[in-house]
Amino acid sequence: MKNTTYIFLLLALIFFNCTSEETTSNNNVVDDSIYFPDANTTSWETLPITNLDWDTTKLDALLAFLETNGTKSFMILYNGRIVVETYMNGHDSNKLWYWASAGKTLTSTLSGIAEDEGLIDINHKVSDYLGNGWTQMPIEKEQLITCKHLLSMSSGLDDSLGDNVNPENLQYKADAGTRWAYHNVYKKMQNVLAEASGTSFKNYFNTKLRDRIGMSSKGNWLELNDFNVYWSNTRSMARFGLLIYAKGKWKNEQIVSEAFLNEATNTSQNMNKSYGYLWWLNGKQQYLLPGSQLQFAGNLVPNAPIDMFAAMGKNDQKIYIVPSKKLVIIRMGEAADDETFALSSFDNDLWEKINNVIK
Known part of the structure; x- marks a missing residue:
């Protein structure tokens, strides 16, 4: 398997790692405490x-499946420690890829930080921050639309008019609050955060x-086809996933409140039980998908643990978080099949x- 780095120990042999980033081995018994890599x-x-x-x-079967399905990078963290880290199809640990x-979910988390700081209240009207006439x-x-409606995709705005949010x-x-529809209007929360913080959304995110x-400071927001898309290396995505797995803490600092x-990671409205504040939720027995008002019965991802929740992006960008298994799993790459939005059969x-691996 070309250009593949993964951490793997066979019996008493010392595993190897081929990434350009420093990695420290832990050969002790499994530690139940959450590990955090240093921020610096x-x-x-x-x-x-x-x-x-x-x-x-x-x-090997898992990694082969990933490589033949367009994957660029894949990581498994167990309680914060790297168990698997692999790069393939011309990608490596230093290259950026889009989320x-x-x-x-970055916008959702920043909204929580701003609310913790008293800058916003997500139950307040969007027009309290942006003024009248933003629609x-x-x-x-x-004036019925609150910030919570933007975060839960229940603004009531027409989702058939494209992604532009002018x-x-x-x-x-x-x-x-009466209709769930996947819509780019969530981006208006970035404007709310900029207005409330008195700085740009990017600056607020960085600091x-x-x-x-x-x-990584190399990560950046880029405007592509009316979307403000974040690009980063894989370990940056894993750090964010670890923060959420740790209930908003990084070491001894509470970055965003657990409350x-x-x-954010529980049902946010009654129309789509499998959607929180821009997070997808498993184990809710009912879901809607982007671009449709059809209601589907069953779990979002039947093969996944019922407590799994996820950040899901076009062409199978994934952050899976499974508290019961102590796992954060990252997948970046091209679409595994045809071009897809958020959830796909690939999940x-x-x-x-x-x-088959984690049993």
Whole structure:
């Protein structure tokens, strides 16, 4: 397998790591405490896979499946320590890749930070921060929309008019809170955060989140086709996933409150039980998908643990967080099949392969 780096120990042999970033081995028994890499260095403690009660004979099949399905990078963290880290299809640990809509969860988390700081209240109207006329809706309908409606995709705005969020493209479809629809209007929360913080959204993100947990300063927000898309290396995505797994803490510092994250990673409205504040939720028995009002019965990803929640982006950008298994799993790359938005059949297929390893 070309250009592949992964951490793997066979019996008493010392595992190897081929990434350009420093990695520290931990050959002790499994530590139940959450490990955090230092925010100011690239070193990251690893955990040999044989220290876990996993089936190491199935790892090669998992990695082969990933490589043949367009994957650029894949990581598994166990309680914060790297168990698997692999790069393939011409990618490496220093290259940046886009998060697509998985990056919506960055906006959600920043909203929680701003609320913790008293800069916003997500129950307040969006117009309290942006003024009247930020949509083309009748004023009485516009003023029904709160920040929480933006975070939960329940603004009532017409989702058939494209992704541009200029006022002329934001038109009334239903009263806020009565209809769930996947829409780029969540981006208005970035404007709310900029107005409330008195700085740019990017600056607020860098100082309040990125730099505090050691995400690479090479990461950047880029405007692409009316989307504000975040790009980073894989370990930066893993650091963010670890922060959320740790209930908003980084070492001894509470970056975002646990109370906010509890809201963000649970059902946020009644129409789509499998959606929180820009997070997708497993185990809710019912879900809607982007671009559709059809309601599907069953778990979002049947093969995944029921407590799994995820950041999901176009072309299969994934952050899976599974508290019961102490796992954070990252996948970056091209679409595994046809071009996809958020959830795809790849999620279920991938979890079948992961389950074979983690048992």
